[in-house]
Amino acid sequence: MVEHLQADGEEPCVTLDAFLEQSNATAVRLESDEDARALIPFLDRLKLIEVAFPKFRDGRGYSSGRILREAGFTGELRAQGDVLVDQIGYLKRCGFDSFASEKDLNPADVEAAWSRWPEHYQGAADGAVPIWKLRHG
Amino acid sequence: MYKYDEYDQQMVDARVAEFADQVKRRLAGEITEDQFKPLRLMNGLYLQLHAYMLRVAVPYGTLDSRQMRMLAHIARKYDRDYGHFTTRQNIQYNWIKLEDAPAILADLASVEMHAIQTSGNCIRNISSDQWAGAAADELTDPRPWAELLRQWSSFHPEFSYLPRKFKIAVIAAEEDRAAMRLHDIGIQIVEKDGGHGAAFYVGGGMGRTPMIAPLIKDFVPLDDLLSYTEACLRVYNRYGRRDNIYKARIKILIHELGVDEYRRQVEDEFAHVKSLGIDPPKAEFDRIAAQFAMQPLDASAPDVIDRTDPDFAVWVDQNVAAHKVSGHAIVNISLKPLGGIPGDASSAQIDLMADLAERYSHDELRVTHAQNIVLPHVRKADLFPIWQALDAADLATPNLDLISDIIACPGLDYCSLANARSIPVAQKIAQRFADPLRQRDLGELKLKISGCINACGHHHAGHIGILGVDRKGTENYQLLLGGSGAEDVSLGTITGPGFDEDGIVDAIERVTDKYLSERTDGERFVDTYRRVGMAPFKEAIYG
Ligand code: HEM
Ligand code: SF4
Numbered sequence: 001m002v003e004h005l006q007a008d009g010e011e012p013c014v015t016l017d018a019f020l021e022q023s024n025a026t027a028v029r030l031e032s033d034e035d036a037r038a039l040i041p042f043l044d045r046l047k048l049i050e051v052a053f054p055k056f057r058d059g060r061g062y063s064s065g066r067i068l069r070e071a072g073f074t075g076e077l078r079a080q081g082d083v084l085v086d087q088i089g090y091l092k093r094c095g096f097d098s099f100a101s102e103k104d105l106n107p108a109d110v111e112a113a114w115s116r117w118p119e120h121y122q123g124a125a126d127g128a129v130p131i132w133k134l135r136h137g
Numbered sequence: 138m139y140k141y142d143e144y145d146q147q148m149v150d151a152r153v154a155e156f157a158d159q160v161k162r163r164l165a166g167e168i169t170e171d172q173f174k175p176l177r178l179m180n181g182l183y184l185q186l187h188a189y190m191l192r193v194a195v196p197y198g199t200l201d202s203r204q205m206r207m208l209a210h211i212a213r214k215y216d217r218d219y220g221h222f223t224t225r226q227n228i229q230y231n232w233i234k235l236e237d238a239p240a241i242l243a244d245l246a247s248v249e250m251h252a253i254q255t256s257g258n259c260i261r262n263i264s265s266d267q268w269a270g271a272a273a274d275e276l277t278d279p280r281p282w283a284e285l286l287r288q289w290s291s292f293h294p295e296f297s298y299l300p301r302k303f304k305i306a307v308i309a310a311e312e313d314r315a316a317m318r319l320h321d322i323g324i325q326i327v328e329k330d331g332g333h334g335a336a337f338y339v340g341g342g343m344g345r346t347p348m349i350a351p352l353i354k355d356f357v358p359l360d361d362l363l364s365y366t367e368a369c370l371r372v373y374n375r376y377g378r379r380d381n382i383y384k385a386r387i388k389i390l391i392h393e394l395g396v397d398e399y400r401r402q403v404e405d406e407f408a409h410v411k412s413l414g415i416d417p418p419k420a421e422f423d424r425i426a427a428q429f430a431m432q433p434l435d436a437s438a439p440d441v442i443d444r445t446d447p448d449f450a451v452w453v454d455q456n457v458a459a460h461k462v463s464g465h466a467i468v469n470i471s472l473k474p475l476g477g478i479p480g481d482a483s484s485a486q487i488d489l490m491a492d493l494a495e496r497y498s499h500d501e502l503r504v505t506h507a508q509n510i511v512l513p514h515v516r517k518a519d520l521f522p523i524w525q526a527l528d529a530a531d532l533a534t535p536n537l538d539l540i541s542d543i544i545a546c547p548g549l550d551y552c553s554l555a556n557a558r559s560i561p562v563a564q565k566i567a568q569r570f571a572d573p574l575r576q577r578d579l580g581e582l583k584l585k586i587s588g589c590i591n592a593c594g595h596h597h598a599g600h601i602g603i604l605g606v607d608r609k610g611t612e613n614y615q616l617l618l619g620g621s622g623a624e625d626v627s628l629g630t631i632t633g634p635g636f637d638e639d640g641i642v643d644a645i646e647r648v649t650d651k652y653l654s655e656r657t658d659g660e661r662f663v664d665t666y667r668r669v670g671m672a673p674f675k676e677a678i679y680g
Contacts, residue, residue: 059299059374062294086175087298090294091294118147121148122363132421134144135421136418
């Protein structure tokens with residue numbers, strides 16, 4: 001699993017407003033109070049969507065992530081901000097595949113936290129087979 | 138009763154390992170209290186005034202004797218030999234040491250129990266009718282649906298950082314014994330054209346802005362239950378207020394959007410969510426339901442009760458309810474002995490109730506939101522020995538739904554948010570109305586006390602409610618009349634200026650005296666109040 005932070009030379013994200021005003025940017029940043037569905041018409045030309053988590057308690061980004069994946073977004077979905085070890089599992093399940101935490105995350109802790117949960121009760125955006133399906137084949 | 142399979146056990150075991158690791162890091166000083174707080178809260182561990190409090194989930198209030206004995210064991214080994222049953226059908230321990238918490242969770246996991254999601258801004262323990270599976274008036278047993286929701290909501294990746302905590306209740310009878318419409322989502326399984334579906338009431342709650350949940354949809358097909366719930370929550374997670382903790386519950390969102398607009402958004406979201414395939418097949422429901430199905434009870438069991446002992450007869454009349462199978466009964470064990478602390482039980486009492494359940498009640502017990510315990514499936518012929526055993530353990534107080542069957546929150550004796558004490562007020566009221574004849578004459582009278590505006594003691598929903606407030610640094614109590622958490626749901630109204638601790642007891646006596654002089658035949662207190670209104674009561678209280 002990869003924790004890529006902002007890579008050198010990567011195109012910077014534009015704001016949602018800037019993007020919607022006719023930008024041809026391929027990377028956009030979504031604040032936690034912005035509507036992920038506004039991006040749905042443009043998903044195939046986006047390479048990166050960065051979703052803001054200004055405080056770990058602000059869970060709106062989990063819905064944004066799932067909505068984007070449910071709409072077929074296949075590019076990089078990044079959680080940025082107050083992202084803690086114990087949230088990474090939930091974020092992954094909501095479709096996030098990269099993490100730009102303001103905290104210093106220890107990769108070993110992240111891996112341990114994630115691998116503790118072999119199965120999941122419910123379907124989400126990570127393609128995991130829910131437990132009810134495992135039960136019934 | 139539902140039994141864990143390997144998957145359920147694996148989830149709980151993983152959680153125990155995770156928390157043991159987190160506590161270890163905390164005790165070693167690797168993480169700060171600030172970082173640790175959200176982690177411990179996810180495991181039901183609160184810091185109270187004097188010690189840690191651990192809240193253990195009792196899903197939909199159902200447990201077996203083995204689990205009940207484990208609750209006694211924890212009280213004995215890790216606490217001060219007692220536990221406190223709560224209005225959310227859970228149990229709390231008030232004197233827990235942080236270093237013991239992982240061992241307690243491991244003990245719980247060994248009997249298929251946990252403290253997952255008993256606090257934090259997530260979907261909390263699902264509550265239900267304490268007479269589920271036994272009540273004469275139920276359409277079906279609501280607990281399989283509650284269990285389906287329990288699994289779906291456990292570690293839900295999208296809904297673990299909601300704007301605020303989220304409480305769901307499921308019932309399946311017309312009589313509402315779970316305060317269903319005072320939950321964030323209240324689900325009632327209903328019948329239409331011979332099929333079952335779910336009525337969704339969304340946006341109820343207590344706290345400082347009490348609201349009764351409006352009907353959002355009258356009939357959700359049961360195949361869509363999880364999708365529909367998910368849609369209700371997604372709209373809330375996205376648009377619920379996060380700027381002010383007092384406005385963050387879903388009731389405020391629905392109030393601000395309006396019921397029709399909220400419903401429209403849920404319907405739109407549902408149309409999408411339904412396409413994601415998140416609803417388990419019928420086979421999964423059937424797997425769960427089969428475990429709640431019991432051996433058929435013997436309907437030819439004797440139906441007569443020997444009422445020779447007068448104390449026993451009083452208890453039968455007050456605390457025993459009709460079972461759906463003839464020759465059987467539902468026993469309600471009062472945790473409200475005269476002068477006791479509402480909802481508290483000693484480990485010896487918990488063990489005794491477990492023994493009785495194993496011997497007489499098909500190994501099942503229930504916790505009620507009124508902080509009592511139920512033996513749901515008892516033969517009428519066994520009532521007398523059960524009563525004798527309960528009586529010897531101070532568990533046979535015949536006061537179910539009477540004025541001394543008080544719901545009270547922990548209040549200032551334990552709670553760091555409290556304005557006033559709740560427990561001593563409950564004790565004084567119970568003393569004042571100690572005469573059992575007087576209580577029975579007053580009839581059904583639900584009295585509920587909260588030590589502050591957060592309303593953990595359901596004071597808005599009391600026929601008589603008491604709210605502790607802080608008045609210039611002294612404890613003061615406001616009086617409310619006319620609330621109900623049942624199918625005749627309503628919110629109480631404040632009578633006027635508050636009282637001190639003795640004054641509130643006097644005021645209640647004036648209110649009940651007024652009721653006795655005003656009531657017509659068969660009227661309960663709350664019926665009289667609704668008929669005559671506040672004015673005569675106000676007059677009686679304040680002159
Ligand atoms: C002593 C520690 C406790 C603390 C710090 C505490 C805190 C709170 C707070 C802050 C609220 C208001 C939440 C809101 O309106 O958003 C609340 C509500 C509530 N609590 Fe507690 N509580 C405690 C104990 C209890 C106990 C022991 C019970 C059960 C007997 C309980 C049951 C409830 C219920 C039923 C509500 C109302 C839910 C609603 O507003 O719909 N709490 N609590
Ligand atoms: S109502 Fe207030 S005083 Fe009572 S337990 Fe809740 S927060 Fe504490």
